[in-house]
Amino acid sequence: MMLPAFGTGTFRLQDEVAIQSVKNALQLGYRAIDTAQIYENEAAVGQAIAESDIARNELFITTKIWIENLSAERLIPSLQESLKKLRTDYVDLTLIHWPSPGGVITVEESMQALMAAKEAGITRQIGVSNFPVALMQEAIRAVGAENIATIQIELHPFLQNQKVVAFAQQQGIPVTSYMTLAYGAALKDETILRLAEKHRATPAQVVLAWALQSGYAVIPSSTKRENLQSNLAARELRLDAEDMAQIAALDRNQRLVSPAGLAPDWD
Template identity: 60%
Template sequence: MTDTLAHPAAAALSVVPPLGLGTFRLKGDVVQQSVRTALELGYRAIDTAQIYENEADVGSAIAASGVPRQDLFLTTKIWVAHLGADALIPSLQQSLEHLRTDHVDLTLIHWPSRDVPLQDSLRALQRARELGLTRHIGVSNFNTALLQQAIDTVGADQIATHQIELSPYLQNRAVVDFARQHGIHTTSYMTLGYGKLLGEPVLAEIATAHSASHAQVALAWAMQHGIAVIPSSTQRAHLQSNLASRTLRLSADDMARIDALERGDRQVSPEGLAPVWD
């Protein structure tokens, strides 16, 4: 990565926990079991979204866990159909009902809208925060031009994180550098390259040297760059292993070898939603 990204000390301070549980593509009993197991193991950050159609199941699992609400960091994302000035707050209130809580800790614009001015959505998010519906606000799947628009609208200090696809195979250097230069934290999804990285020889060598797994190495790499991660799993052993990546410390040589794996291998770019990537 670039010099800026190579120094974790330069990372933006963030309210976002370094590791949480992602729930993309998990529904019904599957997501309930994943969340219950994760909370039992010690996870305290959960990431969901309106379009995942699992907020009610996530809320049910949290309620059944017995973990106090104040100990959790709960994130949801507003879908593009609800980004209008009059629609965003009612949709967030419905999300809160599903999640069985009176607030979330972080609310993100899930994808940029081509129909609703970004300023309208961000100001509605600010209003939601003023109403106590969310503690923090942020964005997801933006390019640098959209991040600049967001900064111009609300100020960089108001954007708690920018959530993007990021892995050793897709390091999104331009947008991560831009965000960091403005003090905006980054959260990574698809950090394991949708499973592709589990067969990467470089990760295998580093994992062997540290008595770790491929996934632990990839997650530790991102966290050492100051980037939060939200891997998902339905298996207890994998959930426990991912959680343990928080204590894995990679050497400067390890980090450089992983940095060199960049290949622009993007997994998520839905037509009609994705911006022009940097």
């Protein structure tokens, strides 16, 4: 299955909140669910999926390998643990969540372990997350650009990550935007509010439509069913060239996610 353009994320959602959010999303028609080992909600996501009675082949499940599991010895066993929690025989996409701090485990080692997981059939596709261009180049050298299904990066109107996006697109690697609404800050921006009024849309729909029209996949999360439903309408919203240019002008390299000791040297 191709990487869906629209899915839902589960970052910061735990236990019953995560279960309910995923159930709501699935009932509303979402079929792509994004989780990660470090979110500690894979079991909740697995429960929500199991109780939703949707055929596995209709779903696109993504998880991400945490830094302590990036070695050749640990990656596949950790992914098998994730599969047990998710109650599935395979995931559709597995990403390296963050590069190994200080390069303790090489990108080559982790990517080749991911390729082995793909060849074993426990993940259908592989990719990376939070990689700058230099580390993307290492990943490409290790497994080839054709084997990298996506790069998932923080990407919103205030951080448009143009160097990484341009490199990924040049290599034919699809981009997935996370934090697309900038923790909600983008929804209060005057330009976004003005465009929302112009299109009789919500600010979230405008931002998500901008990301989709830019060619990115998006995975917005919400604990509110009405927001999950409203976000889906972004797929029908069409921004014109002037709207897109106004949002492009909001870029100010404002990074919201850069954990000390974890973040690589950003571009």
